[in-house]
Amino acid sequence: MSKPLRVVVWSTGWIGSIAVEAVHRRPDMELVGVWVHSAEKVGHDVGEIVGIGTVGVVATSDADALIALRPDCVVYAASGPERDTAAVPDYVRLLEAGINVVTTTSTRLVYPPTFTAQWRDALETAAKAGGTSLYASGIFPGFGSDQLALVLSTQSSTIQKIEATEVSLNDHYPVADVMMDGMGFGRPLDFAPWLSRPGTIEASWAGPIHLVAEGLGAVVEEVRGSLERALADRDIEVAFGMIPAGTVGAVCTRAVGVVDGREAIVIKHIIRMARDVAPDWLGSECDATYRVDIDGDPDIHCTMTMGEMQGHAAGRGAMVATAMRVLNAVPYVVDAPAGLLSSLDLPLTLPRFALRTAHR
Structure with missing residues (x-):
């Protein structure tokens, strides 16, 4: 086996913690640094922070110190309301410094051509300067919204419509401003959440829609978005507080890619x-x-479930899948030509060493 890839994990939230454990376990990777936002975590062993015991790597909030380590790749998993605004400058610094980046933070980067033009240009310039690559993925957006559909389409002769849907229980998500102000949970129907702003749903899901279209050799003429909300009939206690009866307890977004004048690519959440x-x-x-669901010749219907049945806490299955979508891609991204990558630019990012049961 060649020399292990040197990896830094950026944050120790849910996704970052899973990545720390997975990198530490893999014989083809070496965990050399971890960035943390919280001052309380600085100086502590990251293994202790994520609950796997001492690993000999100390958490830091010093980005310059991590860059100075010259890792092969950063697994970027920071979250928060600023998302891209805070993340893009970090990506630029890392790429310019010769460090590849895989990220779950900037979901709109799953298909870089649809990303905000000013930011995309800055990232492309940085990647060219550093000879590095950036790849964004996850489970939805990510595998469930685009690559799974494309894999299934390899069985198709003709296709009229592809519809990809995620159904999730998010009562475990603790960030109140995202769930209430952003999505409208716990609010009356006359409240206007961020999701209801014109163009928001279209911008959020344009990436996977265009990715599927490019993979199938089609051109998207228009992306249309819609939002539907349903009320709770009782009080529901959730991680971020209470959903009072008569307020929003379920949300459905629908984004449609129009091809040849018809609804051809649909993504529902x-x-x-x-x-x-x-x-x-x-x-x-x-x-x-x-x-x-693929309407065509033949009709194809595939359901993939994640995690255990009812009663399983906190949606860990989807979190692990999200983290591993980018972590398993690290060796492929390091080997890829410099630039902004989508799943169309990489082979299947097979999980090397996943069948090994022994932990280091």
């Missing part, structure tokens, strides 16, 4: 605060369900 809210919508008794 159904989020509930309890499994029995909006009973007429597609449901799931697992952490999350990802469904792809």
